[in-house]
Amino acid sequence: MSSQTIPASILAAGLHALELDDAVPAATQQRLLDYLALLDQWNQHTNLTAVRERSAMVTRHLLDSLVLLPHVRGTRLADLGSGAGLPGIPLALARPDLHVTLVDSNGKKARFLQAAIDTLKLNADVAHLRVEALRGSFDTITARALASLPDMLRWGGHLLTRDNIWLAQKGRYPDAELAALPAGYAAATLPLHVPGLDAARHVVIIRRSDTGSRHAP
Template sequence: MSEHNLPPAVADTLQRGLADMGLAAELAPPLLRYLALLHRWNQTYNLTAVRDPQEMVTRHLLDSLAMQPHVADGTLADLGTGPGLPGIPLAIACPGLQVTLVESNGKKARFMREAVRQLQLGNARVAESRAEALDEPGQYDQITARAMDTLEGIVRVGGHLLRPGGVLLAMKGIHPHEEIAALPAGWRVRDVVPLQVPGLSGERHLVTITGP
């Protein structure tokens, strides 16, 4: 399936969303190719509970890209990425970012390998592994997890991957006061930034945490 097999309204929604977020219109074609592939595979392999392509634009693509201004060039491990969210949209939008897509589910890992191949994403690789079992300690400038766990849980399973001075970028809904209070000793919140996602109701925050 190519992007041309998606309803025309899907491309319109994405292009409006990119414009609202100040992102380049040139990102739309590869994002639509990724979305078309995800939609096709999802009909067989149930990779995401979101099945409507229009809803996927908002809840997957634009939601993932909302954190793009806060991501720096370098290395990033996306933990429990599922079908590649937010890692693949970030790899598309940030060519200076080297993304490792960490996912233990075999069918999701297979999908991502195919997406990376078809999109020719030279700055993305798939690690079919649980985050805590990934034997790459201190190799990443940044780690992220969009819907994986509590902040404490993310640190517990993925904190070993961060280099000294690296940061955890965690996508959350409402301001996670209780999760912040439960962070392990030595882990500190640098900032909590509200994010605006076009078409998405409810709160979104990006929590930036530095390691010990």
């Protein structure tokens, strides 16, 4: 990176705490650090992330993305509002068999995403468009701090079928958003424990439902 190397030990310890040692071996961990180095390089002239401290980037970008790995299903994933590639790029690095579509309407961010794909040789592509315009079939949909649950489903609900899932990352338990979930969707909310992160994290797992809107803790 620009002045220091990223502390690889923080990543290794975090993955151990998440019980992902076998799923993310040493060679993949190095590729994850290469991604952060590229992100830091681009961040010098393009505002992609406000997180700049090295250990914080490992925790808040890599571990906060990889905590979703056990919940990802299938082999095709769409990462909506991907921004700097989170959580899509860490998931693509950890799962080379997973084809990831990184979706962002911002031109600068889309250019970075394409550069990351080319540099890291990812099994991924960039969709430089608004979520509403995305078409395709995906096994898993991810969104990290994109919008409220009702807004996310209003924009991207057409992507959700009875055969796939949506993993929406949230901070605190989103009571009000769950209460406003549109009819036709079912949601289950699970706490996420990100090593080194002293903040609440949850994943809302959304599916199509035939019985109207409902949610469970």
